Amino acid sequence: MNVSVNRNTIWCELFVNILQQNSIKNVCISPGSRSTPLTYSVAINNYFKKYVLTDERNSGFFALGLAKSINSTVAVITTSGTAVAELYPSIIEAFYQRIPLLICTADRPFYLRNTGANQTINQENIFKNHIRHFYDANLPNLQMKNLIRFQVNLQKAIKIACEQKGPVHINFQFEKPFEPDSYTDIISSRTIKKIFQLNNLVQNSAGKRTTLKKDTLKLIEHVERGLIFCGFANYSKDFFYHCVRLSKYLNFPIVADGASGLRFGPQVNENIIENFNSLLKSKKFLENINPELIIQFGGAPTSNAMLDFFKNVNAEKIIVNEFGDKNDPSLTAKHFLKIHPADFISEVLNKIEKKNSNYWITKLEFLNQLAETHKVNFLSPIEEFFEGKVITELIDALPDKCNLMVSNSLPIRDVDFFAQKTKKKINIFVNRGASGIDGIISTALGIKADSRKLPTYLLIGDLAFMHDFNSLFNSIKLSLPITIILINNNGGGIFKSLPISSYGKTFKNYFLTPHNISFAQLINGLGCNYHQIKNWNDFKKQILTSSKKQKLSVLELRTNALESKLIRNKFWKSVAKEIDNQFDEN
Incomplete structure (x- = not known):
């Protein structure tokens, strides 16, 4: 008996089966036309957990956070053209952190490359400097030898992602029509059955155990x-x-x-x-x-x-x-x-x-311990919002068993400088692969998606917050309430600690980035919770209560970058003197 099929659909259903065989359950999807066969095949399969994120950059970083949290591979699906390039920052981060991502990009047919065809760029190995493997799947072909070759290459790509821990790029070329009931081929039902009986499941090998010389x-x-x-x-x-x-x-x-x-x-x-x-x-x-x-x-x-x-x-x-x-x-x-x-x-x-x-x-x-005691005594009387004290107060206020995502730039440095020890179970997450400030909120939302019952907090500066502001919409859409501690020094505070800060007008005009934005209006406009912290007691109270709310909450602390720099310098001098004195006494 012969049946009419769409070759794109058969191709993608075989791909989806292989994902399932390899226990890849989580898929992040950014809608698009050329990726219709991929999206459709995942959408109709109840095995997968699907996350639809409109912005590809958000999607990539969301997948990164999710993969970090579950410690397993996450698939990402995008359409062709510049949508593919939007994934690059998250791929770079995943590469250096060794986070397994399966990047699945739709593409025009190879013969349209460099012809001026709409939404067509050269996607062949586009991420070559920051991936563990690339496979260009070519156009779907239902001949058995091509289906077997397709499956073997897919299994190889997944094996590399899982074992070498990093992003792998699979580029899928598709010709129209994309929809499953727009038929392209007539094949026998026996052939279809044979196609889906292909089973070459890759087992992750433990490899030879290394011994010390x-x-x-x-x-x-x-x-x-x-x-x-x-x-x-x-x-x-x-x-x-x-x-x-x-x-x-x-x-x-x-x-x-x-x-x-x-x-x-x-x-x-x-x-x-x-x-x-x-x-x-x-x-x-x-x-x-x-x-x-x-x-x-x-x-x-x-x-x-x-x-x-x-x-x-x-x-x-x-x-x-x-x-x-x-x-x-x-x-x-x-x-x-x-x-x-x-x-x-x-x-x-x-x-x-x-x-x-x-x-x-x-x-x-x-x-x-001497340095710890000095730190506590130094920070205790400070009433203004100094970032170093934000860290110690935050660690003290966080509940046992929670997630804390820390942004790059000043926040992670301040955690490194000031965070105290605690028996509380705080799962800390960072993007220290390439250490950029992009995609931080999306990464935190991906972490929350895996651990919905755990309170999840994000410590972030104002510029990193602005870089990924549109991801707040995903918190609402996907019902992922997190608490964001937003340290607002009105842009570029970290540069005031660098030598370039002494270069007057040049520094002011080209390094500082004051924005004077009212975050309250933006956040409230999205329907999220906003609160400007009044004092340290208010800060602790809001940390405890915000995680119980069913919407994303932003707690803003406004700091002065210049005053913070002076406090830091004072602290470093005083603690150095304390330690120097100890050696003098001995």
Whole structure:
């Protein structure tokens, strides 16, 4: 028996089946005409969780946040032309963070490229510098050999996304007609049955387990003064527990970057050093504290002070991650280990004797606590909205078991500088791959989509907020209420801490970006909740109550960038003096 079919529909239904076989359940869709076959095939399949986002840039970052939260691959569907290019910022971020995204772009037929055809650009490997794999699917063809080739290439792309952890681009070429009841071919029902019996499910292979070389083990074994540095990463759920075990076993303190998340949760103890940036302000500290070894998990440090320390300190450095990524902007590390952190820790615990000397770690813990006490005493009397105190008050006010997305620029630096340790389970998220300020709100909404029951908060500056303002509409459309803590210094506050700020008129006209926008009118106009924070008590109250509301809430704190700069400088000088005095007394 022969039946009439649309070859685009058959092609895409086979693709959808392969997604389902590989347990890719979440799909972000931006509407368009050329992508009709892809969208339709996903839309009619109840297996998938579908998120429709009009703006492709929003969609890409939303998928990024969702993939980070579920720790699994998310598919993104867009139409052809410039819509494809809108995805690039999120793809770059996913590439450097090693977040698995399956980028599915619709395209005109290859023969229309470079002919002036409407909405046609050269999409062939358009993201080549920031993807793990590219597959141009060519035009649908229902011959069995082409269907098998199509399936094998799809499976290969998905395998790479899942195992290498990164974005993969599949480009689908389609000719009209797109709708399923606009027929293009007549084939036998037996052939259709055979097509959908194709099943070449890719199993993710664990790969060969890496072991540590003897010289690496000897290096760790013979060192007494070591540091464990944890930067941002997509750590496994049990990593923090095992990292603390390693710290106690070696008597190496853990320097926890603010983006790492290691300062928050049940594993927190005295081995974790959260004020290392403050200690680095002391000349006496730099002169007297000389680690012999630094073991680094995750990404590079957030702060420039820590980066300079890495560059200038006379210590061996071991960079550990499962992909062998060279996360070392200081260019001083000699040892890059392509090994899963859990395997590294297990080998060290099993093959190196426990270190009993605790003089080194006790000394650093004492100095860390000294800096923490000084920080609390310094911030306590401040009544104006200083960003450093915003961080400590926020961490103190957040409920146990919540998500916190932190924007780039000043917010993540302030978290790194000022965030205190707490036993509360705060899941921290950052976009520290390329560290841009675009797509931050969309990423937070993607995180919320996975964990609807957890209160989700976003700490963001005014410029990053403006960059992604249109994503607030997605919060309403998708019923994803989050709380946004908006620090408004009227644009460009971070530049006042840079040397260019001394260049008068040039700095004022070309670096500062005052906007004088009333965010209240914009936010209320969208039907979201808005509140301008009056004082610190009001701030804490709003943090507690906002998460119970069923709409997105924006809590605005207006700060003065110049005053904040002066307070920061005063704090750094005072804490440096405190630490210097400690060395003078000894």
